[in-house]
Amino acid sequence: xxxxxxxxxxxxxxxxxxxxxxxxxxxxxxxxxxxxxxxxxxxxxxxxxxxxxxxxxxxxxxxxxxxxxxxxxxxxxxxxxxxxxxxxxxxxxxxxxxxxxxxxxxxxxxxxxxxxxxxxxxxxxxxxxxxxxxxxxxxxxxxxxxxxxxxxxxxxxxxxxxxxxxxxxxxxxxxxxxxxxxxxxxxxxxxxxxxxxxxxxxxxxxxxxxxxxxxxxxxxxxxxxxxxxxxxxxxxxxxxxxxxxxxxxxxxxxxxxxxxxxxxxxxxxxxxxxxxxxxxxxxxxxxxxxxxxxxxxxxxxxxxxxxxxxxxxxxxxxxxxxxxxxxxxxxxxxxxxxxxxxxx
Amino acid sequence: xxxxxxxxxxxxxxxxxxxxxxxxxxxxxxxxxxxxxxxxxxxxxxxxxxxxxxxxxxxxxxxxxxxxxxxxxxxxxxxxxxxxxxxxxxxxxxxxxxxxxxxxxxxxxxxxxxxxxxxxxxxxxxxxxxxxxxxxxxxxxxxxxxxxxxxxxxxxxxxxxxxxxxxxxxxxxxxxxxxxxxxxxxxxxxxxxxxxxxxxxxxxxxxxxxxxxxxxxxxxxxxxxxxxxxxxxxxxxxxxxxxxxxxxxxxxxxxxxxxxxxxxxxxxxxxxxxxxxxxxxxxxxxxxxxxxxxxxxxxxxxxxxxxxxxxxxxxxxxxxxxxxxxxxxxxxxxxxxxxxxxxx
DNA sequence: CCTTAGCACTCACTCATCATGAGTGCTAAC
DNA sequence: GTTAGCACTCATGATGAGTGAGTGCTAAGG
Numbered sequence: 001x002x003x004x005x006x007x008x009x010x011x012x013x014x015x016x017x018x019x020x021x022x023x024x025x026x027x028x029x030x031x032x033x034x035x036x037x038x039x040x041x042x043x044x045x046x047x048x049x050x051x052x053x054x055x056x057x058x059x060x061x062x063x064x065x066x067x068x069x070x071x072x073x074x075x076x077x078x079x080x081x082x083x084x085x086x087x088x089x090x091x092x093x094x095x096x097x098x099x100x101x102x103x104x105x106x107x108x109x110x111x112x113x114x115x116x117x118x119x120x121x122x123x124x125x126x127x128x129x130x131x132x133x134x135x136x137x138x139x140x141x142x143x144x145x146x147x148x149x150x151x152x153x154x155x156x157x158x159x160x161x162x163x164x165x166x167x168x169x170x171x172x173x174x175x176x177x178x179x180x181x182x183x184x185x186x187x188x189x190x191x192x193x194x195x196x197x198x199x200x201x202x203x204x205x206x207x208x209x210x211x212x213x214x215x216x217x218x219x220x221x222x223x224x225x226x227x228x229x230x231x232x233x234x235x236x237x238x239x240x241x242x243x244x245x246x247x248x249x250x251x252x253x254x255x256x257x258x259x260x261x262x263x264x265x266x267x268x269x270x271x272x273x274x275x276x277x278x279x280x281x282x283x284x285x286x287x288x289x290x291x292x293x294x295x296x297x298x299x300x301x302x303x304x305x306x307x308x309x310x311x312x313x314x315x316x317x318x319x320x321x322x323x324x325x326x327x328x329x330x331x332x333x334x335x336x337x338x339x340x341x342x343x344x
Numbered sequence: 345x346x347x348x349x350x351x352x353x354x355x356x357x358x359x360x361x362x363x364x365x366x367x368x369x370x371x372x373x374x375x376x377x378x379x380x381x382x383x384x385x386x387x388x389x390x391x392x393x394x395x396x397x398x399x400x401x402x403x404x405x406x407x408x409x410x411x412x413x414x415x416x417x418x419x420x421x422x423x424x425x426x427x428x429x430x431x432x433x434x435x436x437x438x439x440x441x442x443x444x445x446x447x448x449x450x451x452x453x454x455x456x457x458x459x460x461x462x463x464x465x466x467x468x469x470x471x472x473x474x475x476x477x478x479x480x481x482x483x484x485x486x487x488x489x490x491x492x493x494x495x496x497x498x499x500x501x502x503x504x505x506x507x508x509x510x511x512x513x514x515x516x517x518x519x520x521x522x523x524x525x526x527x528x529x530x531x532x533x534x535x536x537x538x539x540x541x542x543x544x545x546x547x548x549x550x551x552x553x554x555x556x557x558x559x560x561x562x563x564x565x566x567x568x569x570x571x572x573x574x575x576x577x578x579x580x581x582x583x584x585x586x587x588x589x590x591x592x593x594x595x596x597x598x599x600x601x602x603x604x605x606x607x608x609x610x611x612x613x614x615x616x617x618x619x620x621x622x623x624x625x626x627x628x629x630x631x632x633x634x635x636x637x638x639x640x641x642x643x644x645x646x647x648x649x650x651x652x653x654x655x656x657x658x659x660x661x662x663x664x665x666x667x668x669x670x671x672x673x674x675x676x677x678x679x680x681x682x683x684x685x686x687x688x
Numbered sequence: 689c690c691t692t693a694g695c696a697c698t699c700a701c702t703c704a705t706c707a708t709g710a711g712t713g714c715t716a717a718c
Numbered sequence: 719g720t721t722a723g724c725a726c727t728c729a730t731g732a733t734g735a736g737t738g739a740g741t742g743c744t745a746a747g748g
Contacts, residue, residue: 102562103509106506138496140498142498145688148684150498150685152498154496154506160496160504160506161448162498162504164447164681215446235603237596240595241596246592247592248589248591248592252584255580341488341508343492
């Protein structure tokens with residue numbers, strides 16, 4: 001990326017900011033009228049023409065103003081936007097909301113999605129934290145009837161699964177409690193392979209115990225196999241308000257991206273291993289399905305133990321100066337929760 | 345609702361079905377050409393005029409074909425649509441999908457939403473089953489660090505909440521297990537009031553126990569207070585494909601209805617007490633926000649113990665003949681899961 | 689050499705006009 | 719009660735003129 005003169009940078013910055021705010025192509029007159037600069041429209045036009053030649057700006061048609069290209073947005077985000085944080089009062093307000101609810105994963109995810117949608121005025125997404133390899137932390141069996149029980153499994157990364165188990169033989173709560181205790185001893189912090197081959201595999205077990213061990217193993221395997229994560233979403237309505245989605249088929253793409261998770265999964269998988277806030281503008285040539293959209297994503301969690309992703313999705317014409325600090329701040333909050341869950 | 349002659353019913357049925365299929369106003373020629381009937385267009389026109397006078401049909405403008413009014417749709421749904429079920433093969437396919445995954449609430453809800461969206465080609469919604477009054481079934485404390493623990497609460501209706509608890513004094517897992525056991529004895533199947541005033545309130549408790557009891561009480565109270573339910577959604581994309589949402593502002597309403605839960609909450613609250621599939625066409629004059637949409641909803645669960653709602657949302661021009669049997673069938677499946685969770 | 693005034697040019701957008709045709713209601717004959 | 723005939727309505731789509739924001743280019747000025 002070449003170096004621009006400071007005047008070119010200034011003009012590029014104006015075009016980007018103005019277009020983000022108004023969604024209308026920006027012309028030389030608007031720039032001079034609204035920002036002064038002590039230049040004539042003609043001079044600005046020359047600079048605009050230069051910026052267009054260099055690929056930072058685009059024209060929708062020959063006699064229209066300029067709009068930023070993806071390259072223009074990228075230059076803006078990486079070079080022109082001072083690294084802002086949310087205002088302290090805003091930070092306080094958000095922290096307050098999180099501390100209103102208990103230290104509860106589900107609630108925090110929901111809240112994170114809502115706060116991001118609100119603050120960045122975009123669609124938001126939040127995945128649950130997940131360990132690279134699932135490990136059982138604790139299990140519990142609760143009697144439902146003679147022949148059914150609820151098997152509750154708590155995993156190392158804080159996720160919980162509950163399933164109804166049909167018991168091979170009628171069994172009461174007392175017996176189930178013994179089963180739970182026994183299996184907790186045998187399976188404490190085991191991963192899928194360890195459940196299959198560890199002490200639980202060789203010890204002599206009752207029919208029920210054997211059955212439950214199988215279930216645990218299956219569940220762990222399933223969790224490892226499926227990269228799928230629970231994704232909380234919110235704020236779709238904000239995207240819908242943007243003028244670029246006046247024709248439905250544009251908007252349909254957004255919904256498709258959000259509902260078919262496959263694309264998001266693959267992007268999320270990459271962001272997980274990154275540091276800090278990642279800004280993906282116009283698909284970056286790698287994801288065609290989002291070539292008109294931008295993602296601002298950040299991993300959160302505890303490196304190597306459990307992590308997830310928070311972020312927002314919007315048109316490339318996104319208020320980056322709000323989205324980026326908002327995502328950064330929410331990721332930090334979510335990390336603190338995960339740290340708690342790992343006893344840090 | 346007056347009685348129509350069988351020929352009028354036949355013509356009304358044709359208009360409704362044809363319009364649902366094509367989204368194009370239906371004229372006399374189309375009816376005669378495509379359905380024969382042994383009548384001339386003029387005769388059909390007379391009948392159409394009659395049906396319009398009686399309020400079953402509408403014209404978008406004076407020289408256009410007819411489209412069904414809400415009243416027309418209602419007559420169709422209640423009188424003309426034979427009570428169909430899904431085809432046995434379709435039922436088998438769906439059942440099979442549910443039995444592929446374990447008897448697991450989260451998975452079943454997700455699956456139910458996906459299956460409904462697919463089958464009814466509409467947006468679907470599924471709420472978790474919820475008891476009218478929350479009761480604790482079981483709690484478990486799992487050590488995270490000296491001073492933090494994970495409190496897992498399992499409730500009677502099968503819902504689970506986990507939260508991180510900051511311990512007043514450093515405590516190990518052994519001690520936490522004792523706390524869990526003790527509190528399970530004291531609190532077994534207690535509701536909020538019973539936790540506050542029952543044995544747990546008077547017994548002499550350690551600081552940790554007192555703290556946890558407070559947390560349990562707060563959580564139960566919160567669950568009772570908030571009528572809010574977790575709502576799984578899916579299939580928004582299907583709604584987006586319908587031609588009536590070619591202009592975005594129409595579609596914006598749908599997203600608003602689905603994202604702001606308040607309206608849905610109130611409708612769901614009513615459906616919960618109904619029997620069988622409820623069809624709400626065009627807001628029924630009571631919910632202005634959905635006057636262009638229809639809901640097909642059904643309660644499921646165990647009466648008085650825990651219930652929820654499954655259903656679909658789409659334009660009034662909805663494929664009722666698929667949506668209704670699909671909702672009915674999925675509700676039945678979800679009920680069977682809840683019955684299991686109550687040991688029936 | 690950079691800046692700017694002047695000017696011709698482009699092109700999306702709006703608005704009005706017009707032709708088309710699907711569909712209607714009415715009347716009179718069967 | 720049914721239907722052929724006919725005048726009428728009106729959304730839709732195409733065509734064309736006028737408007738104006740914005741451009742690029744050229745030549746003059748600091």
